[in-house]
Structure formats: structure tokens, C-alpha cells
Amino acid sequence: MRKNDFDVIIVGAGPAGLAAGYVLAKEGISVAIIERGIFPGSKNVMGGIFYRSSLDDLIPDFYKEAPIERHIVEQKIWLLSEDSMFSTGIKSEKYNVEPYNCFSIFRAKFDKWFAKKVADASAMIINETVVKDLILDGDRVIGVKTDRPNGDLYCDVVIAADGVNSFLTKSLGLRKKITTNNVALALKEIIELPDKVINDRFGVSGSSEGVTIEITGPYFDKMRAIGFVYTNRNSLSLGLGVVTEDMVKLKINPNDLLEKFKSHPAIKPLINGGETKEYMAHLIPEGGYYSMPKLYSNGFMVVGDAAMLVNSIHREGANLAIESGKFAARTYIEAKKIGDFSQKTLSSYQKKLEDSFVLRDLKTYKNLPKLLEEKQYLISKYPKFIIDAMYEMYNVDKVSKSEKIKLIMNKAKKELGYFNILKDVFSVWRDFR
Amino acid sequence: MHSLVFIKQVPDAAQVRVDYHTGTLIREGVPAIINPYDTHAIEAAVQMKDKFGGIVSVLSMGPPMAEEALRKALSMGADKAYLLCDKVFAGSDTWATSYALWAGAQKVIQENGPVDIFWAGKQAIDGDTAQTGPGLATRLDIPLVTCAIKIIEANPEKGYIIVQRLIEGGSETLQVSMPCMITAEKELNDLRFSPLPDLIKAVKSSVQLLNSTNTTIDPAQCGLKNSPTKVKRVFIPSKRERGEILEPSGKEIADVLFEKIEPVLKQMGRV
Ligand SMILES: Cc1cc2nc3c(=O)[nH]c(=O)nc-3n(C[C@H](O)[C@H](O)[C@H](O)COP(=O)(O)OP(=O)(O)OC[C@H]3O[C@@H](n4cnc5c(N)ncnc54)[C@H](O)[C@@H]3O)c2cc1C
Numbered sequence: 001m002r003k004n005d006f007d008v009i010i011v012g013a014g015p016a017g018l019a020a021g022y023v024l025a026k027e028g029i030s031v032a033i034i035e036r037g038i039f040p041g042s043k044n045v046m047g048g049i050f051y052r053s054s055l056d057d058l059i060p061d062f063y064k065e066a067p068i069e070r071h072i073v074e075q076k077i078w079l080l081s082e083d084s085m086f087s088t089g090i091k092s093e094k095y096n097v098e099p100y101n102c103f104s105i106f107r108a109k110f111d112k113w114f115a116k117k118v119a120d121a122s123a124m125i126i127n128e129t130v131v132k133d134l135i136l137d138g139d140r141v142i143g144v145k146t147d148r149p150n151g152d153l154y155c156d157v158v159i160a161a162d163g164v165n166s167f168l169t170k171s172l173g174l175r176k177k178i179t180t181n182n183v184a185l186a187l188k189e190i191i192e193l194p195d196k197v198i199n200d201r202f203g204v205s206g207s208s209e210g211v212t213i214e215i216t217g218p219y220f221d222k223m224r225a226i227g228f229v230y231t232n233r234n235s236l237s238l239g240l241g242v243v244t245e246d247m248v249k250l251k252i253n254p255n256d257l258l259e260k261f262k263s264h265p266a267i268k269p270l271i272n273g274g275e276t277k278e279y280m281a282h283l284i285p286e287g288g289y290y291s292m293p294k295l296y297s298n299g300f301m302v303v304g305d306a307a308m309l310v311n312s313i314h315r316e317g318a319n320l321a322i323e324s325g326k327f328a329a330r331t332y333i334e335a336k337k338i339g340d341f342s343q344k345t346l347s348s349y350q351k352k353l354e355d356s357f358v359l360r361d362l363k364t365y366k367n368l369p370k371l372l373e374e375k376q377y378l379i380s381k382y383p384k385f386i387i388d389a390m391y392e393m394y395n396v397d398k399v400s401k402s403e404k405i406k407l408i409m410n411k412a413k414k415e416l417g418y419f420n421i422l423k424d425v426f427s428v429w430r431d432f433r
Numbered sequence: 434m435h436s437l438v439f440i441k442q443v444p445d446a447a448q449v450r451v452d453y454h455t456g457t458l459i460r461e462g463v464p465a466i467i468n469p470y471d472t473h474a475i476e477a478a479v480q481m482k483d484k485f486g487g488i489v490s491v492l493s494m495g496p497p498m499a500e501e502a503l504r505k506a507l508s509m510g511a512d513k514a515y516l517l518c519d520k521v522f523a524g525s526d527t528w529a530t531s532y533a534l535w536a537g538a539q540k541v542i543q544e545n546g547p548v549d550i551f552w553a554g555k556q557a558i559d560g561d562t563a564q565t566g567p568g569l570a571t572r573l574d575i576p577l578v579t580c581a582i583k584i585i586e587a588n589p590e591k592g593y594i595i596v597q598r599l600i601e602g603g604s605e606t607l608q609v610s611m612p613c614m615i616t617a618e619k620e621l622n623d624l625r626f627s628p629l630p631d632l633i634k635a636v637k638s639s640v641q642l643l644n645s646t647n648t649t650i651d652p653a654q655c656g657l658k659n660s661p662t663k664v665k666r667v668f669i670p671s672k673r674e675r676g677e678i679l680e681p682s683g684k685e686i687a688d689v690l691f692e693k694i695e696p697v698l699k700q701m702g703r704v
Contacts, residue, residue: 032633038464124636129629149628 002142002154006032006124008332009144009155011131011168013040015055015318016304017161018114019325022058025123027333032153033123034146036130041111048230048237049212050110051102054319058326059117063100067109069232070210071100074202078266079383080219080227085266086387089213096209104210104230104237107318134158134171134300140342141172141299156341159301159328161321164283166293166306174302175293180245181373182287184224184312187258188239191274195234201270202231214315217383219264220257223250224372224379227261228315229270236271238262241284241312246376254281286312289366295353296346301328309353311361313368320358327352367431378424381416434487434589435546436478438511439534439553439569440471442495442502446558457667458559467502470554472509474617476624477584478552479510485589488512490541490548494522494533500640508627508635515541519644524657527560531568536650537643538573548612549589555580555616563616570614578607582620 008024010017013035024031037043049072055062063071073096076089095101119125135143135152143154160168164183169175195207202211215227224243229236240254240261247254262271285291285308292308295301303309304321311320331349335341353359372378389408393401412421444463452459467475478489491506493499494517503514517537525533542548551573556563563579570577582604583597595608599618645652653659681689698704 042464119636124633126629126632126636129632146629148626148632151629153629 004155005143005153006030006155007336008032008157008159008329009034009153010159010161011144012161012163012304012306013037013115013125013127014044014111014161014163014304014321015114016306016321016325017159018111018118019055019058019322020159020161020303020329021123021125021325022114022118022121023326023329024332025118025121027329029333029336031123032155033118033125034129034131034144034153035125035127037127039112039127040115040125041108044107044111048104048106048232049102049315050105051316051319052099054322054326055114056099058322061099063103066105066113068103068105070104070204070208071095072102072104072212073204073209074211076211076213078213078215079217079387080215080264080266081217081384081387082219083265084387084391085264086217086383086390104212104232106232131162131168134168139298141297156336157299157301157332157346159303159325159332160306161303161325162306164285164305164308166302169293169302169306172297172300174295174297176291178285178287178291180248181243181369182285182291182308184241184243184284184286185247185254186239186241186282186284187254188237188280188282189258189276190232190235190278191238191271192235192277193271193274197273198231198234198236204231207233215261215267216379217387218380219261220380221250222246222376222380223252223257224376225257226312227267229267235277236274238267238271241286243286243372244283245373284312284317285310286369288312288369289359289362290369292362295350296343298343298346299341301331301346301349303328309358309362311365313365314361316361323356323358324353327356364432371427371431375424375427378428382424385412385416434481434485434550435490435548436481436487436550436552437490437492437538437541437548438471438474438478438506439538439551439565440475440491440493440502440506441468441554441557441559441565442466442493442499443468443557443559451669465498465501467505468554468557468559470556470558470617470619472554472624473619473621474552474554474615475506475509475511476622477581477615477617478550479625480584480622481550481587482510482512485587487549488545490515490545492534492537492541493517494525494530494537503640504635504638507638507640508632509625510627510631513541513545514638514640515643516640517643517648517650519650521645521650521652521655524660525655526660526662527562527564527568528662529655529660531565531572532654533650534565535569535572536648538569540643540648550594550611551575551614553614553616555618566614566616573612573614576609576613577616578609578613579616580618581615582618584621 007029008031010021010033013033017033021031021033074091079086115125130147131144132147133145134141141158145152160166162168210231213229223246227240229238240258285305295307303324309320309324310317328349335345392404442465445466448463450459482489489511490513491511492515493503499516507514517533522533553566578596578598580599581596582599585595587594592611593608597604597606679689
């Protein structure tokens, strides 16, 4: 038998791969992380809200030294129609005290910092190298082939942390077919503005406090689209995620959509005078629980986006990636103790995920993608109704309030239909029960 | 054969922007790379090693993050890496830099033996002076070939190398004795795609730090204060006015041109 080059080889140095590498290296396990980018983070696009708790377990108080932009004190939800905006959200001083709940970050900087920590823990990070294939012995994964000369590496277990397009899970046949309904195309711009201007426009009292806005509604026509605006220190992350199927079906040019988004009367003043510094596009796996691949095989585990672990409604992805990376690493540590890396042993990885909030949350929302596929109007027609009703109630035009309520109810009956509303309430209740 | 390559870490010029208020470069967030010409110097040195055996040392002066550039050089096949890193070097011009690098080179020679060929890029893309290589050759008191585009023959046994270099409007071929200093153009070679074991070796190797205490460097010859170059002013060149385009044809054009040129020539006292 061939000698192993490393105990574990991790493919991809995103949050999932780095977290796994960190846990393993801290246990003294020899681990290599192979990344195709020139450095970890160089290929990563993220709107940029990072939840603290998952990484805090690994590196307590990491936020005190990591490159973060602002801690988030207010999270808003906006519903947009052509000319109006309905706003709701939560701002709390509880979000304004350490240890904060979440932060806006730039992945290029953040991942680089995280990678340094992982390297200091003595994991080996190999950049600018692409894993081209798995090396198999029967049905057992025993290593990887890279694009480099003399580029084969052997190990006990390969952890696939290679992101949404995970070529490795596909090549092992673990992945279900990814449909255009399962992935969203995300577009994002970084718009530079002086920090003082951002503080004023978003109503925060200092340049370390930040705000997030998630946006949907009839303004995005019949698309399953969610827009976002996040405050960084000297810039805004602004973008849109649209389920690719809708974009194809409605023949929408993503750039036009982004421009339309930026020109909305509620968005425009936020970015006015700003300079677009960067523009990026990336896929987000939004298929949820039912789109997950099989998470393990002999000598093989799948983590992060490669495993489709994204909770799109709560824009949780990076934290789930970290959580899954930790579980995979711990599973390896247990397997090493008994010297068995078969599916049977590694299946405890899935068990760990299932017992944690990661798969519990994904299960809660498991029917959501299907629900929105069938009833897109839940995020267009209903928001439109709310916006119109709100507008009516605040518009003083000498029509009595009771008359207005009657008008609104009639509108609900005409546009939505009472029976349909009941049906929709029931189906949402059934799906999230 | 022992080669010593001098390299510099520079901001990726393709991604640098100018702050039009202050006239300075915005380096924030711009990835740092090895000066592109230097990468060809490294490759040339590694090719020498592949052919004749021996080792390749690399030396850089810069902030702690320049270690990344040295690691990259190791992954390209270099064997030993040294970083001159000390506050006393800050703000050095090309004169002071070549002094510090020269002193650093003495340390490298002490540890790895005499050097046959010193290499550098022909210039750094951030300063574009092309003076450090020649400055080093002068201090080392050895023959210098700048702008090398081809190694025609190397003969370490007899101690010479024949190099083709770029000159204005063509090229010339020089034979110099070793030790010598060669500065590289990009045409000198094609960079290799390093094998994986070299990348792994690079991560595992350490970069040795040199400073004013562990070398014989005289701080009185380094840094901004001791640099003879003084920056008087940094400015953005004003945009050149677009020239006038004349469209008449035939004999007419000569007349029109003459009318334009005559007053200028008169002003210059030429007619
Ligand atoms: C626009 C946008 C906004 C988002 N906003 C948020 C947010 O606000 N909060 C949040 O928590 N999540 C967010 N997400 C999701 C989050 O970015 C992902 O869930 C997270 O990055 C997943 O981490 P990962 O490590 O699994 O994958 P990735 O971060 O994608 O990392 C995969 C790595 O693998 C490397 N790689 C791939 N294939 C190979 C190969 N064959 N060989 C070598 N290397 C390879 C890649 O270069 C990459 O570095 C957002 C995503 C997008 C696109």
C-alpha cells in the first residue's frame, strides 16, 4: 500500500475547508488544504454578513483581531413596489454590545486572515492548485489528482469543500441533479462612500455600527429575487440573488435587473454619489434540504456549499459551512481512533449535522424552495397588497377610515381572493409546521 | 553553481489606482506580487540549477509581508530565502537599497558559499528606475548585463556566460566572466508551472530574517535620511492636448502645414 502524504486532504479554502483544517491541525493531524485561487478568499464572493457564533467556538473573540467592517445593529426588511417601499425590521442596543451577533466582512480579507490562523495551527495550505480528480481504490477515495506535475496526493480521507459547483461530489455521483430552480445567480457591487455619509444615511452613530437591508416585493416582477444592501466601513455591498430558472424563463438580463434595482426611489438615495469599485457574480445553492447530496462515502465527506448547506431566507451560508467543517473534522478524529474510514464510520458526520441547528433549520425550511417555485406570488402579490394598504391608511383624503378598510378588503378579495388567501395560509402553515 | 536572485514585492500594477486628490497610489487592498521581471530572473536561476546543479538563493528587502513573495520564489524552485526587514531600511532609495542588498548578499555568501551569478529583474514596476541591479553590480565590482533576453551559453567550469541583451533597436551579445550580474527581461524565459512537491516544500521552508543586528549593515547608509535621492514633488502629469487634425489633400496640405509651422519657426529664430 502507498504511503499517505497527509492524513486528510481538504479541497477548497473557503470557510468550510478552513474550519475543518483548523480543527484537524489543532489535533495534530497532518492536513493539506488545496485551493485554486492565488490565496484563500481571492475567489470568494459574499454579500458579507458573517455570524459570529460558529467561528467563536474555534477562535474565541476572533472578531477583535479579524478584519471586519461593521457589527450589525439593525436588520431591515423592505418590500418594494414601483414607487413605494414598506419597511420593517429590528434595531436593538443588544446588537450593539460585545460579543456582537454578526458583522459585515469582505471575504477576500477575512478568508486570508482565517487562512493565516489555520496555517499557524500547522495545516498546510497549497494555493494556485486545482484538484482535477479523486483517486479511488475500488469504491474508496484514497487521494486527489491536481493539475500540477507530480501532483498526486494520498490520504485517509478527502473532505470536499469545493463550493457550490462541487466537481468532486459530482464525480463521485453523490450529487442530485442541480436544476436551475436550485441555484440563484447572485450579483454584487461594492459601492464606495465616505464612512460619515454611510453613518448619516443609515442612521448609525459611529463607523463601527452597521445596517443590513433585505429586499423583495413586486418591484422584481414575477421573480424569486432578494436584493440586499449591507454597510461596510467605507462602502456598501449591494446586490441581488435571483433563482436562475426565473431569469431564464423571463429572459431577464441580470445587469438590467441590477440597474433597475439601483434606480428605485428608495435605493437610489442610499448609493447616491458612490463609486462602484467592484462587480462580481456567483452562484448560491438555494435548493435547501432536498437538494443536498449524500454527505459521505468511503474516505470522503462533503461540507459547506458543496453540500448545499445554505439557509437562503436567513442568508446563512458561511456559518453553516464552518459548522459542517467542524463536524467533518471531528468525525475524522473519531474515525482515526478506530482506524476505519468507511462510509459506516463516516456516517456519524451526517448524524452530527442532523442533531445540530444546521440540518434542523434546513429541515424547517425544506419545503420553501418548492413553495416559492409554485407560488412566487407570495413574495410579490402579498407584499403589493401590504404596500397598497399601508399607503391607503396613511393617505388622508377625507375618505373615512372605515371606508378605507372596506376598500382594502375589497381589493384583497379582488386581487387575491379570500379563499386563495386561506389556501395560502394553510399551505405555508403545513410547510413550516 | 550558486545563483543569488534579488527580488522585490510590488503592488499588482494592473490593480493600482491613483488618488487624484493627493497624487499618490492607493495601495490598500491591492494584491502584492513578485515584480514580474524578477520572476524571470528566478526562473533563469532555477534553469541554471537544473542544468549544472547547485542551489538558488533569493534575497529581498521589504516589510514582513514580503515573506509571501519569497515563499512564492521557493515554490518556483529556489532553495534558500532571505528577507532584509528592519525599520532602518524604510524609505531607502535605489542607492541605499543596493547598499543594503549588497550587505545582505554578504550574509548569504557566508552561509551558502560564493555566488556565480547574481540575478535581478531589469526594473521594478512600481519605481521603474532600473538602478538597483546596476547599483549592486557596481558595489560587487563584477561585470553587468542588463535587459537579458537569452542565455546563449553558460560555462561554469571555464567561468563565463554568453548573454543576449536588448538594446535600442535590436540586441547585442556579450560574453562576461563569472561572477556577474544579469538583469532579466520577460523574454528571457517562460515561467514554469511548478510541480506540487515544490509548492509543498515552499510552505514547509522558512524564510530567514536579516536585519541591522544580525548582519554587518551600517544603518548610517540606509533609509530615507541617508538616501541621496530627494523627492521634490509627486504629481500627475497633465493630460496632453489632443493634436489638431488637418484634412486637406495634395499640394494644399503643404501650404496649410507651412502656415502653421512658420510662426513657430520664426519664434524660434529659425527662419
Ligand atoms: C453574493 C453572495 C452573498 C452571500 N451572502 C452571505 C451572507 O451574507 N452570509 C453568509 O453566511 N453567507 C452568504 N453567502 C453564502 C456563502 O458565501 C457560502 O455559503 C460560503 O462561502 C460557503 O463556504 P464554502 O467554504 O463551502 O465554499 P466557498 O466559500 O465557495 O469556497 C470554496 C473554495 O474552493 C475552491 N475550489 C473549488 N474547486 C476547487 C478545486 N477543484 N480545486 C481547488 N480548489 C477549489 C474555491 O476556489 C473556493 O475558494 C453568500 C453568497 C453569495 C454568492
